[in-house]
Amino acid sequence: MKDFRAEVIKNIPPSGIRAFFELVIGMEDVISLGVGEPDFVTPWHICEAAIYSVEKGATSYTSNLGLLELREKIADYLCRKFDVSYEPKKEILITVGASEAIDLAFRAICNPGDEVIIFDPSYVAYVPIVTLAGGKPVVISMVEGDDIIFDVNKVRENITNNTKAIFINYPNNPTGKSFSRDELIQIAEVADEFDLLVVSDEIYGELTYDYNHVSFPSLPGMKERTILISGFSKAFAMTGWRIGYAAAPNYIIEAMMKIHQYSILCAPIASQIAAVEALNRGEKDMRLMRKEYHKRRNVIVDGFNKIGLPCPHPEGAFYAFPSIKRLPFTSEEFCHTLLKEENVAVVPGTAFGKSGEGFIRCAYAASMENIKAALTRIESFLKRRGLNVSG
């Protein structure tokens, strides 16, 4: 029999995260800093609102675009928080997680061969999704030594006649880095100059610790060039509910809708109702969680710097991305050996792209106790090999 799989699928490499996950399952007593989702459970009043709605018979489809009430709440929220206004009836689409919104965005905009600029390292799904949509990922490394640096010239150098979009994610998974307003303005200028679209994944927008998040479409002239992607997974600890959204100019939302209406129909109604509750009364919970992440951020960054694994300063999300370049290991070797010897799981930077080599992603969506215990174990791992820095 022949191999029935499509070529494009055969050529997509297996996920580095998945491979590492296979190693960890079955192991006991692992402290995992490998989990890319909140360690908080969804605030109870949000769960309760969904339970109540199911009891009251909310078990049907919703409009393809999603519940109007939810779209209105999102529009209101985006306006209030990030000073950008979207028309809920025309410019917002509720999706099954930000993941679906990303998929729709590129399927809606990519002609075969259209180039999409992606910063490396990047969230694991970006390159595959753009590829599956028929686009061509053009990957730009942000790594300089032990640091993650944005350099607009690298973007300019990689623009061709085929460039269609720049795909940004800030605060960033896996690095925790964000963009300052200045850096965003530089991106906006390039988008303007070369007539490009910007797909902006701001799912960690609420989780910033050092300055206020600036939403890309809020920059002058950018709303018309932006597909804003976000969701409830991170800020409201709602990963399992699978609710995200896209906000964009009407003709793009319509294009995304064409795919969504046939492949998904609509996001689950109970989850949409939970999301309404999150926006109605969940901001206090969100602030408390953010405060907790902020403290943990300070602890983990301080910890890594002290043991001589310098961290690019993570302004947001819940990831630290320390460099292990001074050690005689590749990222993979380091993570495997650390797991075997110390039962600590961290994810090799290479799971997020080539330029992640020499880094490890450590999620601090973990209890303070676990963060400290993990740091202690990593330190003794280094000490045993004489690789600690004496201080």
Add this chain to the structure above:
Amino acid sequence: MKDELHLKREILEILSVDCTKTASEIAVMLNQSEETVSLLIRQMEKDKTILAYRAVVNRQKVESTKTQCIIEVTCSPQRGVGFDAIAQRIYKFPEVRSLFLISGGFDLLLIVEGETMKDICFFVAEKLATLDHVKGTSTHFLLKRYKEDGFILEDGEKEQRLAITP
């Protein structure tokens, strides 16, 4: 000083969750110097903002025989001192763990602890109910604890997340 008050609140928030956190740990969390944090903690100990450091205990685990009850008390306020004088009379009893003035159908709410039920009955009948100005009491014995000081006491829901996710 608004900043100092803010910082004190942040420190208290951390200590109220976990009083074993050291000044240096708190300093890192809040991005402050250890000296500042130590100083503020000492100040708050001195001025009795911080009253004690203690463990939150799930007594059901150690089969504590101690009995607790909640007592609602109605009493008549006194001219000039309101409920303060009677409250003082009551809170001096060591059996009284907590005492609150509340609004609604009665006036004072007590949490009372004794070695046995008999001790508590004795306290209510002989001490509390006989006080001048106490007009009536209603005693509720505590049968089972579900949540204590923010902690759910049932053996918890276990971690549902996968060990590694993107």
